[in-house]
Amino acid sequence: MLQRFDALLVRANRALIVAMLAAMALMVFANVALRFTTDYSILWAEEASRYLMIWLTFLGAGLVLRYGGHIGIDTLQEHWPDAAPYLRALIFVLLAGFFMFMMWMGTRYALLTWAQTTPILALPVGAVYLAMPIGFALLFVHLLLMVAPYVRRKQFLHDDGFDPEAVKL
Amino acid sequence: MIAVLFGGCVVLLALGVPVAFALGGATLAAVIAGHLPLVALPKYMFSGIDVFALMAVPFFILTAELMTGGSLSEVLLRFASQFVGRFRGGLGHTNILAITFFSGISGSALADAAGPGAIMIRMMKRDGYHAEYAAALTAAVSILGPIIPPSISMIIYALAYPEINLVGLLIAGVVPGIVIAIAMAVINHTTSMKRNYRGVAEHLALRDYLRNTWRALPALVLPVLILGGIASGAFTPTEASVVAVFYALFAGRVVYRTLTWSMLPAILARSALMSAAVLIIVAMSAAFAWVLTVSRVPQDLTAYIVGLDLSPIAFLFAVNLLLLAFGIFIEPLPGIVVLVPILAPIAHALGINDLQFGIIVIVNLTMGMITPPVGGLLFVTSVVAKVPLTRMVGELWPFMWAQLVVLVLLSLVPGLSTWLPAAFGFR
Numbered sequence: 001m002l003q004r005f006d007a008l009l010v011r012a013n014r015a016l017i018v019a020m021l022a023a024m025a026l027m028v029f030a031n032v033a034l035r036f037t038t039d040y041s042i043l044w045a046e047e048a049s050r051y052l053m054i055w056l057t058f059l060g061a062g063l064v065l066r067y068g069g070h071i072g073i074d075t076l077q078e079h080w081p082d083a084a085p086y087l088r089a090l091i092f093v094l095l096a097g098f099f100m101f102m103m104w105m106g107t108r109y110a111l112l113t114w115a116q117t118t119p120i121l122a123l124p125v126g127a128v129y130l131a132m133p134i135g136f137a138l139l140f141v142h143l144l145l146m147v148a149p150y151v152r153r154k155q156f157l158h159d160d161g162f163d164p165e166a167v168k169l
Numbered sequence: 170m171i172a173v174l175f176g177g178c179v180v181l182l183a184l185g186v187p188v189a190f191a192l193g194g195a196t197l198a199a200v201i202a203g204h205l206p207l208v209a210l211p212k213y214m215f216s217g218i219d220v221f222a223l224m225a226v227p228f229f230i231l232t233a234e235l236m237t238g239g240s241l242s243e244v245l246l247r248f249a250s251q252f253v254g255r256f257r258g259g260l261g262h263t264n265i266l267a268i269t270f271f272s273g274i275s276g277s278a279l280a281d282a283a284g285p286g287a288i289m290i291r292m293m294k295r296d297g298y299h300a301e302y303a304a305a306l307t308a309a310v311s312i313l314g315p316i317i318p319p320s321i322s323m324i325i326y327a328l329a330y331p332e333i334n335l336v337g338l339l340i341a342g343v344v345p346g347i348v349i350a351i352a353m354a355v356i357n358h359t360t361s362m363k364r365n366y367r368g369v370a371e372h373l374a375l376r377d378y379l380r381n382t383w384r385a386l387p388a389l390v391l392p393v394l395i396l397g398g399i400a401s402g403a404f405t406p407t408e409a410s411v412v413a414v415f416y417a418l419f420a421g422r423v424v425y426r427t428l429t430w431s432m433l434p435a436i437l438a439r440s441a442l443m444s445a446a447v448l449i450i451v452a453m454s455a456a457f458a459w460v461l462t463v464s465r466v467p468q469d470l471t472a473y474i475v476g477l478d479l480s481p482i483a484f485l486f487a488v489n490l491l492l493l494a495f496g497i498f499i500e501p502l503p504g505i506v507v508l509v510p511i512l513a514p515i516a517h518a519l520g521i522n523d524l525q526f527g528i529i530v531i532v533n534l535t536m537g538m539i540t541p542p543v544g545g546l547l548f549v550t551s552v553v554a555k556v557p558l559t560r561m562v563g564e565l566w567p568f569m570w571a572q573l574v575v576l577v578l579l580s581l582v583p584g585l586s587t588w589l590p591a592a593f594g595f596r
Contacts, residue, residue: 017441018434021227028224028411032404050221057218057452060445061189069446070187071500075542077185091186098194102211109211132211 006145010157013063013138020056024049047120051128058135062142068156077154088151092143099140106132170203171464174457178507188503189446193453199460210456217455218448220328221407222335226276227444228410229319232391232417233275233284234436239421239428241388242285245270246292248385251373258361259368260296261306262354264289268310269350272317273392274413276324278538282311282546287553294554298366301564304554308546308561309568310353312535315501317346318396319410322501322531325451329458329509333523337595340400341524341586345532345579352571360567387420400593447502454506461510471515481521485580488512489533496537500545504534524595525586529579536572539565 027045035041064070077084110133114126149155177195186194193214200210236242246267253262267285275281286307293303315322318339327335360366373381395413398404404412421428461467474484495504509530516526538546541562551558579585590596 014438017445018437021231021437021441021444024224025228025231025411025414028228028407029415032408032411046221049224050219053224053227053448054215054218056227056441057445057448060441061449064442064446064449065187067442069442070189070449071446071503071545072185072187072191073182073498074185075498076183087185091184094181094184094186094194095190098190098197101197102193105207106211109208112208129211129215132214 002145009141009145010063010066013059017056017060017063020052020059024052024056027052044120047118051118051123054128055131055135058131059138061135062138065139066142066146066157067159084154085151088154092147092151095143096140099136099143102136103133103140106130106136170199170205170460171466173202174199174460174464178457182499188500189450189453192450192457192503192506196453196456196460203460203463205460205463209459213456213459214452217328217458218452222405223324223328223448223451225319225324225407225410226321226447227440228407228414229276229321229324230280230443230447231437231440232319232410232413233277233280234440235414235417235421235428236271236274236388236391237280237284238432238436239417239425241417241421241425241427242267242271242288244385244388244425246285246288247381248389250369251378251381254369254371256358256368258357258366260289260293260298261303261357261361261366263369264293264303264306265310265350265353265357268307269313269317269346270389270392272313272346273396274319274388274417275314276319276321278311278314278535278546279549281314282307282549282553286311286550290550290553296369299364299564300554300556301561302360302364304547304550304556305561305564305568306353306357307553308539308544308550309356309565309572310350311546311550312532312538312572313346313349315535316342316349316528316532318342318399319406319413320531321447322505322535323527324406325447325502325505326509326527326531328451329454329506330513330523330527332517333513333527334595335406336399336402337524337590337593338527339406340396340590340593340595341528342531343396344585344589345528345575348578348585349532349572349575352575353568356567356571387424391416391420450502450506454503457507458510467511467514470511471518474515475518479519481516481519482580484516484519485521485526485529488516489529489576489580492530492533493537493540496534497540497542499534499537501531501534501537504537505530522583522587522596524590525579525583528586529576532572532576532579536569536576539569541565 027049031041031045077087110126110129113129114124116125118125174195177198178191181191181194249266250263253266268281271281271285290303290307294300323338327333395409398409399406517523538544547558551561
């Protein structure tokens with residue numbers, strides 16, 4: 001049951017960020033093409049693509065966590081293999097606390113800004129900013145789903161298409 | 170407050186908390202300790218990534234992935250090989266030249282190592298080069314990715330220090346990139362002479378040259394399109410990045426026909442994940458930078474160091490040592506977001522050219538990717554070459570020395586970084 005939910009969550013999360021990146025690219029490209037050919041540009045495309053990038057960032061962060069793609073310094077864990085599971089348990093607790101706090105803070109901020117509207121699309125600003133509480137909720141869920149293999153063996157979800165080393169610039 | 174910010178950051182990073190959340194967590198602790206408004210935290214995290222210019226990051230990542238997925242690397246390799254392949258150490262030179270070209274398309278070092286780099290390591294091994302040497306050479310040359318434009322590091326740098334002109338910085342990377350490529354070629358030449366790594370024995374007729382060049386032309390257009398478009402002002406960097414995405418798609422699908430539609434979801438997913446990993450750090454660091462500004466530490470530190478009456482050269486050398494020490498443990502991106510808001514204003518106040526300083530910081534921090542124990546590039550090339558990281562270290566030394574020499578040159582000769590952008594009107 002939990003496994004089915006997990007697999008479904010990963011697949012849906014993945015499909016969502018793929019669609020977002022594709023939409024961003026299409027919108028920005030359409031705008032450049034229009035500017036070169038007709039001198040006209042879609043005003044809302046710039047705003048919409050920027051907001052999509054915000055959503056991509058927060059909705060993608062949880063999945064990156066699952067794959068072990070967030071860069072960090074593992075020197076201590078490598079030098080001290082006996083203590084490593086305890087260190088990772090501590091990291092888990094710290095991350096869980098931070099994610100929960102940011103969920104709460106993000107919700108408050110979204111509510112606070114709900115009455116304002118965005119300049120072109122006239123969306124509630126708070127709706128754009130919902131990306132943060134939803135993103136941190138996702139991070140929290142992904143963290144809970146990965147905790148046992150991560151703390152015990154530093155094992156992440158594996159994906160043939162994504163090399164966690166690849167995010168280092 | 171500032172002690173909590175830096176202390177918290179160091180402790181969290183040392184524990185192994187991911188960089189993004191170490192920055193976020195330390196900022197949260199400092200905000201509480203300094204009785205600052207908590208609501209400012211989400212506010213600055215959003216404003217850090219609600220930036221149109223930042224969209225070039227996901228698009229340049231996507232471009233490099235499309236180019237690699239469409240196996241354009243092979244075409245570039247064949248093109249590079251016909252010029253330098255026959256010399257002693259020919260495959261090594263081919264590797265250097267191909268990665269230099271590819272750096273004009275990709276904005277990250279890892280994309281260089283994982284794209285043309287991985288193919289070259291296998292070819293060099295097959296041709297009798299030591300696997301350790303092939304892996305070390307590839308890692309060392311791959312640092313060109315963020316130095317030759319486009320560059321994700323430079324886009325982030327311009328966000329961390331908004332006074333700099335991003336277009337100027339991008340152009341400024343060209344000459345230093347070529348100098349580093351030449352330095353790597355010198356090391357490859359001397360090593361190949363000593364070990365007798367032979368060249369590729371193939372006789373090419375003029376017809377072959379023309380055919381290889383014709384085949385490579387669609388791929389070679391891309392660096393010209395990106396750099397030329399940005400430098401001439403026809404495109405902003407973001408526009409150039411999205412044009413590059415669709416050009417790479419067109420070249421891979423229509424011209425070379427190596428890219429299939431079924432490959433797209435995986436390429437998009439990989440690019441989206443890489444983008445999210447980078448952008449979440451940018452978001453968290455924006456809040457971090459805000460606390461830093463409120464604390465007035467950068468301003469006070471600037472006043473203090475300017476008061477010391479240091480010569481710009483002395484300051485540059487001190488910064489280089491600091492960055493080298495940082496680079497051993499820290500990847501370039503976190504290094505840029507944390508250190509640039511503090512160091513760049515000081516350099517500016519001392520009269521150091523912004524573009525020269527930017528190049529020094531980026532070259533230096535990127536070199537950190539080939540210094541053990543935590544060098545992102547070393548992991549990738551050692552896996553591809555199937556040699557343990559520790560055995561690569563000996564082969565790395567000559568390359569690291571050569572890069573250090575280039576770094577000293579870049580510090581002593583501002584013109585290397587400032588001449589080309591000045592020719593385009595950027596100072």
